[in-house]
Ligand SMILES: NC(=O)C1=CN([C@@H]2O[C@H](COP(=O)(O)OP(=O)(O)OC[C@H]3O[C@@H](n4cnc5c(N)ncnc54)[C@H](O)[C@@H]3O)[C@@H](O)[C@H]2O)C=CC1
């Protein structure tokens with residue numbers, strides 16, 4: 001790393017990324033410089049991770065080379081206005097705010113600022129994140145590789161065209177929420193059939209984890225993997241029919257599209 005990694009905002013996502021970077025030992029805890037305007041959060045993060053806590057947004061920009069803006073989209077403009085004068089051409093500004101484009105970000109920053117827009121997700125917290133990175137014209141190949149290595153330290157990461165960011169937000173940024181709903185529902189079904197709550201979450205979550213690994217590691221089409229589970233006249237196909245009757249796949253598709261459309265209009 002060329003220097004410290006800064007965070008402005010240390011909520012769910014800021015902490016997920018911080019935790020991921022620290023677990024992978026990409027930098028030391030002291031090389032992570034954090035400001036959160038909510039003192040309780042800042043104190044908690046300092047205690048939990050032993051990072052360098054500072055007292056303002058500007059101090060983060062001054063003390064770090066790569067600055068991750070992890071505030072809510074509706075506070076992003078205020079943060080950009082606050083830090084603008086401290087942003088020099090050598091700094092890399094990374095925004096993870098949903099719906100805020102590179103053009104939006106560049107309007108608030110000096111003309112030649114290096115900017116990267118990222119859509120990560122919360123599984124970063126356990127080293128299994130999925131992030132898409134969109135870069136502006138001032139980002140060099142070396143900058144790109146360095147920031148990619150941050151996001152690869154806690155999962156998979158890929159440089160993507162900004163035109164695909166709404167699709168990314170639907171399929172990986174927001175979809176952990178859908179997956180948790182699915183796991184909860186699987187477990188509820190098992191509980192209805194007599195299994196304990198604790199066992200039901202373990203059986204459901206391990207099955208989702210294993211099924212995801214099958215897709216990633218076998219390279220087989222998900223339909224083929226589904227067919228491997230459904231014996232003729234067996235029990236699984238009865239469940240598949242219920243999901244089809246209830247438009248399960250259509251509901252999931254529409255959920256992804258709704259996220260993307262909202263993201264495009266934030
Ligand atoms: N939660 C998620 O699954 C994902 C969130 N995102 C994006 O990440 C961003 C952050 O989301 P969350 O972490 O969920 O929100 P959050 O509300 O948990 O965290 C935001 C943090 O920023 C702090 N903050 C606000 N203004 C500040 C300022 N001026 N200086 C320093 N700290 C400030 C708040 O005190 C809070 O701790 C959002 O823009 C969201 O679109 C992106 C991908 C996934």
Ligand SMILES: O=C(O)[C@@H]1CCC=N1
Nearest residue numbers: 098169172173174175
């Ligand atoms: O709900 C949101 O706005 C963000 C974007 C992706 C996940 N959370």
